[in-house]
Amino acid sequence: MDVSFWNREIETADRSSLEALQIQRLKEVVSYALKTSFYQKRLSKVGIGSPEDIKSLNDLKKIPFSVKDDLRQNYPKGMLAVDMEKVVRVHSSSGTTGIPTVIYYTREDVGRWTDLLSRGIIATGATAKDIFQNMMSYGLFTGGLGMHYGAERVGMTVIPVGGGNTQRQLQIMRDFRTTVLHITPSYLLHIHQCMPEYNIKPRDLFLKKAYLGAEPYSEPTRLKLQELYGIDIYNSYGLSEMNGPGVAFECVYKNDLHVWEDGYIVEIINPTTGEILPDGEKGEVVLTNLIRHALPLIRYRTRDLAFIHTEPCPCGRTHRRISRILGRTDDMLIINGVNVFPSQIEEVLMSIPEVGTNYMIHLATREGLDRLTVKVELYQKLFTGDLSQLDSLKGRIKDKLRASITINAHIELHEPGFLPAFEGKGKRVVDERQKL
């Protein structure tokens, strides 16, 4: 198999050179982290007062884990380690209780991130000759812009179409002879279902590859999509806290994802005890970002479950591979690629007086896309007897949910006391989606 490199020296570096690079970059990150009161406190407690206190990678293990809540509590700028004038980019993702998490990047941060994305693209065998149709949404979400920069740096022809509008997507694919897609697995499935409607067949197109990310999917789904389209599909992993996509990418062997270990230190821990697990054991992915200075994040608990492969990859890269994401340690839902916590939905519902205390979150697959139905109880005492009240109530819930989680939900009103009452919020979610 043809194996191409973006940076052969780093991608095939032996473990000791890779670790030396990690230590050097960790020191840089620590020096920036110490500029924030958050990390000053946290690092001084474990005896780290200067970058020189990092002697080996073992010193990393002294540093306590960071979590999403740290970002939230320091919203908006508490963890910013550089002057705002050095910041060239802001991305944001929704938080669990309405406060978003914000990520800042300097020009150099964006450059290093972009480089890892270019590396992933080249690892799949794509080249500057490819036509790249980026179907991830642009904006505060990192998926669209992040990959856009990486593809441009490779020299691909980038079509920044963003998400949605299937007819236009197909027209662009055909007319511009798109060869590589960046898309969510559920949308790629949906587009295939829509093709007869627009009288387009996969063989009318020029597709060769697709990069799939933003939602978990299984190996059978990859195989099915590869067969439906006659293309190669590569798994991509990232999260905005770790810059965005490009934390890990599959190479031409398509046998799980190389974590770019010069950019990120990956650890797998037991999510209950915090104990570090050996390679091969499944646990929570913990990542340290080695390439972002504007907002340092050290030992960040991703809540994603995966394991690290013990076997080297035949491509010759020394950067270890993680499995695809096998689940979550929290109750986060991924709805059409958007991360949603049930608590965000609860917060919206409880802010509306006419809504009772019980609710249910129901997820199903409709025409290849996720459909969110929120079932709420009408609060008995505020019922006026008017149909218009009920219609406007539904509209209000829908609007407020869209503002909070950016998803169009279907709202159902139920009689007081008729939805099951639960103690824990996890049981309020019924997920009947087809597994991808």
Place this chain on the structure above:
Amino acid sequence: MAKQLTIFLENRPGRIKSICDVLQVNNLNIWAFAIQDRGEFGLVKLVVDKPAQAQVALVECGVACALKEVLAITAPDKPGNLDRLTSTLSQKNVNIKDAYGFVSTGDKQGVCFLEVQNVNGVDVAKLISENGFRVLSDEELYAL
């Protein structure tokens, strides 16, 4: 004025029966009813002999129900009467929001329950009375 109970119910088997059960246990009599379907739920509208008592009984059972005033209008059960009634209202640009009715078999009187909107200061009860209809008081209605 006549009172109507509007009850919010899920649209599935057995829900209306549960309401009838409550009314029966409390020995309440139903004069008229109508149902409005709205997908996963519907509104049941009831005119009963003791509306306030019915509301208390239903609320105690956890039911979402509201009491509202409606016009109870009677006219002899003859062709053309509903046409006359609606013409009277449309001439004054009064909109009918909701309407249903029944015929009292004993004296062959048609009874129509009306909810109106856009009255613009028009005294609808007076307007109707002046045009040959009778607007029933509570007592008259329940004495039918």
